[in-house]
Amino acid sequence: MKSTQFERAIFISWYCSKRDCKFCYLSSRKNTKQDPIKDRRSLPSILAEAIICKACSWKVEFISGGCDTYTDKELLNIIKHIHNITRQKQWLNLGILNEKQLKLFKPYTEGICGTVECITPRLRDKICPSKPLKEIEDMFKTATKLNLKKTITLILGLGETIQDFKYLKSFIKKHNLQRITFYRLKPQKNTFFEKKKPIASKYYREWINLTRKEFPKIKIVVGSWLTHLDEIHLLLNAGADTITKFPSIRKFNTKYAKTIEKEAKLANRKFIGTLTKVPKINTKDLDKKIKIQLEKYLKRMKNN
Numbered sequence: 001m002k003s004t005q006f007e008r009a010i011f012i013s014w015y016c017s018k019r020d021c022k023f024c025y026l027s028s029r030k031n032t033k034q035d036p037i038k039d040r041r042s043l044p045s046i047l048a049e050a051i052i053c054k055a056c057s058w059k060v061e062f063i064s065g066g067c068d069t070y071t072d073k074e075l076l077n078i079i080k081h082i083h084n085i086t087r088q089k090q091w092l093n094l095g096i097l098n099e100k101q102l103k104l105f106k107p108y109t110e111g112i113c114g115t116v117e118c119i120t121p122r123l124r125d126k127i128c129p130s131k132p133l134k135e136i137e138d139m140f141k142t143a144t145k146l147n148l149k150k151t152i153t154l155i156l157g158l159g160e161t162i163q164d165f166k167y168l169k170s171f172i173k174k175h176n177l178q179r180i181t182f183y184r185l186k187p188q189k190n191t192f193f194e195k196k197k198p199i200a201s202k203y204y205r206e207w208i209n210l211t212r213k214e215f216p217k218i219k220i221v222v223g224s225w226l227t228h229l230d231e232i233h234l235l236l237n238a239g240a241d242t243i244t245k246f247p248s249i250r251k252f253n254t255k256y257a258k259t260i261e262k263e264a265k266l267a268n269r270k271f272i273g274t275l276t277k278v279p280k281i282n283t284k285d286l287d288k289k290i291k292i293q294l295e296k297y298l299k300r301m302k303n304n
């Protein structure tokens with residue numbers, strides 16, 4: 001029996017120097033003041049989340065944050081700590097990283113993520129005006145040189161059509177990607193896409209189908225949303241490997257979490273880990289600040 005698993009992106013900041021990707025929540029706050037020191041998570045809170053990921057057998061999808069929040073030294077410290085907790089090398093989704101940074105993070109890093117989001121030429125320039133594809137491609141060349149793996153994120157529902165799959169196909173081939181994460185657009189308030197109609201599950205499935213057919217070995221991660229969780233079995237059957245983009249602490253053991261586990265069953269997959277049983281974690285030897293955060297998260301999970 002094939003298996004599947006939940007993968008959680010660990011967000012480390014809500015600061016971003018770009019703030020103009022048309023779908024992003026941060027673009028709705030373009031004119032509000034931001035501060036890279038204030039708009040970041042505390043280390044104990046990040047690490048408490050990593051401990052929960054390990055205890056629930058959620059793979060850390062990647063360490064994710066807005067551009068230019070941390071110094072290299074601070075980032076290295078976070079990556080090292082998460083690596084120590086999970087005992088796994090991490091994927092980094094932290095904007096464009098240069099060769100010096102990639103070399104620095106490499107001992108704890110499995111691969112890097114290019115936030116492509118939209119692969120359709122010209123449309124992409126409008127949607128992500130400050131994230132030129134060329135910068136991602138250059139970063140991938142450096143990653144290849146350093147023997148790091150590569151992945152991208154792609155959001156469906158931004159105005160692309162299934163005919164644009166050809167662009168994705170050639171991009172995956174060109175950069176020899178080992179992994180790809182698909183999301184469905186979740187329209188955010190006060191953004192350009194606020195009133196955008198959600199894509200149909202059938203359309204989402206088609207993208208997964210084509211990707212799997214063209215790339216039998218690539219790892220496919222799929223993100224749905226609370227409104228469309230009943231599409232997960234379709235996506236798994238079409239060839240997706242794992243599931244992401246679910247507020248797994250906030251919605252732990254809710255009807256939504258139960259639906260995801262049921263959807264895995266429906267697709268005849270063994271669900272590794274849990275979204276419904278609160279794990280027992282030995283907090284005895286933990287740093288006091290991490291322990292306080294961890295207990296806060298566990299309490300939230302228990303109270304659902």
Ligand code: SF4
Binds near residue numbers: 020021065115131
């Ligand atoms: S770079 Fe990422 S965090 Fe920054 S605005 Fe774009 S999508 Fe949002």
